Amino acid sequence: xxxxxxxxxxxxxxxxxxxxxxxxxxxxxxxxxxxxxxxxxxxxxxxxxxxxxxxxxxxxxxxxxxxxxxxxxxxxxxxxxxxxxxxxxxxxxxxxxxxxxxxxxxxxxxxxxxxxxxxxxxxxxxxxxxxxxxxxxxxxxxxxxxxxxxxxxxxxxxxxxxxxxxxxxxxxxxxxxxxxxxxxxxxxxxxxxxxxxxxxxxxxxxxxxxxxxxxxxxxxxxxxxxxxxxxxxxxxxxxxxxxxxxxxxxxxxxxxxxxxxxxxxxxxxxxxxxxxxxxxxxxxxxxxxxxxxxxxxxxxxxxxxxxxxxxxxxxxxxxxxxxxxxxxxxxxxxxxxxxxxxxxxxxxxxxxxxxxxxxxxxxxxxxxxxxxxxxxxxxxxxxxxxxxxxxxxxxxxxxxxxxxxxxxxxxxxxxxxxxxxxxxxxxxxxxx
Numbered sequence: 001x002x003x004x005x006x007x008x009x010x011x012x013x014x015x016x017x018x019x020x021x022x023x024x025x026x027x028x029x030x031x032x033x034x035x036x037x038x039x040x041x042x043x044x045x046x047x048x049x050x051x052x053x054x055x056x057x058x059x060x061x062x063x064x065x066x067x068x069x070x071x072x073x074x075x076x077x078x079x080x081x082x083x084x085x086x087x088x089x090x091x092x093x094x095x096x097x098x099x100x101x102x103x104x105x106x107x108x109x110x111x112x113x114x115x116x117x118x119x120x121x122x123x124x125x126x127x128x129x130x131x132x133x134x135x136x137x138x139x140x141x142x143x144x145x146x147x148x149x150x151x152x153x154x155x156x157x158x159x160x161x162x163x164x165x166x167x168x169x170x171x172x173x174x175x176x177x178x179x180x181x182x183x184x185x186x187x188x189x190x191x192x193x194x195x196x197x198x199x200x201x202x203x204x205x206x207x208x209x210x211x212x213x214x215x216x217x218x219x220x221x222x223x224x225x226x227x228x229x230x231x232x233x234x235x236x237x238x239x240x241x242x243x244x245x246x247x248x249x250x251x252x253x254x255x256x257x258x259x260x261x262x263x264x265x266x267x268x269x270x271x272x273x274x275x276x277x278x279x280x281x282x283x284x285x286x287x288x289x290x291x292x293x294x295x296x297x298x299x300x301x302x303x304x305x306x307x308x309x310x311x312x313x314x315x316x317x318x319x320x321x322x323x324x325x326x327x328x329x330x331x332x333x334x335x336x337x338x339x340x341x342x343x344x345x346x347x348x349x350x351x352x353x354x355x356x357x358x359x360x361x362x363x364x365x366x367x368x369x370x371x372x373x374x375x376x377x378x379x380x381x382x383x384x385x386x387x388x389x390x391x392x393x394x395x396x397x398x399x400x401x402x403x404x405x406x407x408x409x410x411x412x413x414x415x416x417x418x419x420x421x422x423x424x425x426x427x428x429x430x431x432x
Contacts, residue, residue, distance in 0.1 A: 001157065003027030003095075004102075004134065011109070014092065015084035023164035025157045027095040028134060030105035031081040038070045039375070040348060041326030042300055046373040047101065047250045054251070067376075068386035072330045081105070085112045091124035093160045095153065098183065099133035099255045101248050104351045111203055114177060124173075126160070127203055128153050129180040129354065131195075137255030139246055141186040141315055143195060178203045180283065182416065184356040187309065194279070194356045196419055204284030204352070207412035211289075212363065214271040214399075214407045220365055221273060230401040234267040234369075236299060238392040241370035241377045242268055246316045248351075249374060259306055259314035259366070269399065272308060272364040276357060283354040284412030286318055290346045290367060291405035295396045297337040297382030298325045302371050303348045305409065306364035307357055314364060318350040321375050325382070337382050343400050365409045369397055 002010060007029030014024055030036040037048050048066060052058045069076050077083055092113060096106030106127065114125040130153070131143030162168040176199035184194035212220045216230045242265070246257025262268055288303040302321040306314045327346045328334045338344065357363050370377050379392035401407055 001025040001161075004029065008033070011081055011084075012079065014088045014090055015081070017087050017089050021090055023091045023093075023161065025093045025095070025160050026106070026109075028097060028100045028102045028106065029094075029109075030102040031108040032105075033079060034069065034072065034076045036102060036105065038330070039320050040322035041070055041330055042321040042323050042378070043067060043070065043376040044374065045376040046252060049376075050373065051251055064386040066386075068384075070326070070330060070385050071332060071335070073332075081109060082112075085109065086118060088113060089118045089120035091121065091126075091164055093126040093128075093156065095128045095130070097130050097132035097134070098181070098353050098355075099131070099137060099248050101134045101250050103248055103353075107203055107352050110178075114202065125177060126156075126172075127178045127180070128156070131181045131183055133248065133254040134250045135254060138253040139255050139257035139315065140188055140313065141256045142188045142191070143181070143183065143186050144191070176200060180354050182281070182283070182354050182356060185309065185358050185361070187313070192356075192358060193419055194358065198354075198416060204412060205414050205416075207282070207284050207414045210411050210413045211406075211408040212273065212365065212411065214365055214367070214401055214409070216401050218271055219273075220271040220363060220409065225401055225403050225406050227402045231398050232269060232401075233396055233398040234269065236267050236369035236380065236395045236397050238370070238377045238379050238394075241372035242302075242368050244371050244374040247319050247371075247374055252373075256307075256315040256317065259304065259316055260312065267368055267370075267397075269367045270364060271367070272362045274362070275310075276359050276361055276363070278359050279418075280357040280363065280411070281355075281414050281416060282357075282411045283414045283416075285352050286350040286412065287410045288320075288348040288350060288365065288367075289406075289408045289410060290322075290348060291343050291400040291407050292324070292346055293341055293343040293398045293400070294324065294338050294380070295340050296380050296393060297340070298323065298378065299338070299380050299395045299397055300324065300369050300375075300378040301346055301348065301397070301399075302368050302375070303350065303409075304364075304366035305350060305353075306366060307355065308362035308364050310360050317355055318353055319371060319374075320348050320350045321371065322346050322348045323378060343398070343405055345405075363409075367399055367407070369395070
């Protein structure tokens with residue numbers, strides 16, 4: 001049992017499958033530690049290099065080795081949960097957070113073990129996803145239980161072990177396997193009733209894949225573009241990266257911080273819907289399909305999903321990158337440089353979430369090429385990772401929005417039953 005490092009240890013024990021191991025309760029742990037450190041092939045700089053430096057274990061050789069481990073091999077994958085999941089034979093209760101650094105781990109591990117796991121694991125899993133991060137959230141939103149797992153999940157850990165270790169018939173396995181928090185409008189002191197936990201039979205819930213297409217005028221809509229050619233270009237200077245404000249971080253500010261803190265700049269492209277006439281509810285995996293080009297051998301594209309409040313607050317929901325050379329994968333024979341000036345489709349895995357974009361809000365997609373210090377800044381040289389002997393170069397990057405190259409935000413839209421409105425207090429009667 002345990003969270004973070006203890007959760008990773010518990011997963012490794014489960015893979016080893018010792019006969020005396022009966023059950024586990026795992027809080028915020030990844031499915032693939034290497035993929036988690038290199039989202040889209042881009043190193044989580046401050047939470048990897050910075051964290052290692054903070055432990056006193058960073059030398060030039062160690063740092064170079066970390067950066068080179070972006071190329072997958074037997075050593076990077078030997079502690080990979082996705083390789084070990086078939087060997088797990090026990091019930092596991094996974095607990096994760098929508099703003100946690102291991103968001104994708106708990107959901108992925110549950111989904112495999114519950115549906116495809118070995119005997120003893122399959123059908124015996126539980127999942128809780130709450131509105132918290134790997135530490136207190138920053139920003140102006142406040143979700144109930146965000147800083148207190150006990151408040152969010154009660155004594156489920158004790159019930160779990162009492163059932164599996166003591167044989168106590170407490171009903172925990174008769175309850176729905178999945179309980180996830182549906183986030184909604186949550187400004188401090190103004191929590192929407194649409195913020196709530198939802199019980200469901202599996203993860204992810206059934207959804208309709210819906211594309212929101214970006215346009216050169218800053219729009220975002222479900223209408224597929226019809227123009228023959230439409231694009232925007234910007235200059236990405238590694239010496240002047242876009243600063244980080246919030247996100248799924250460990251060692252610095254995290255959570256749904258206001259992205260208006262990013263000053264207007266030419267390399268930060270915002271696309272947003274009109275004011276929503278009704279709620280848009282999503283739960284599951286989010287991705288962004290970027291049709292992009294660059295004038296050199298390599299660069300990064302980064303995306304943000306943002307909930308824009310009526311007063312303009314831009315609450316970060318998800319953010320993720322992709323390094324162009326790893327668009328086909330990170331095995332050695334999958335790495336391929338870009339052809340300068342030639343547009344290609346790059347798919348950014350934004351991880352998973354559950355949120356209601358409420359009526360009166362807007363959905364925003366941001367596309368840029370840096371987010372520092374959350375992610376390593378690409379020098380745009382194409383040099384092998386871990387060397388950095390060539391001077392960084394300014395790249396001209398282009399994003400396309402036409403009928404044959406439609407850049408799109410892909411959302412898993414669901415249709416849950418909404419909670420009944422909170423009844424109004426009875427009218428006070430005056431004295432006669």
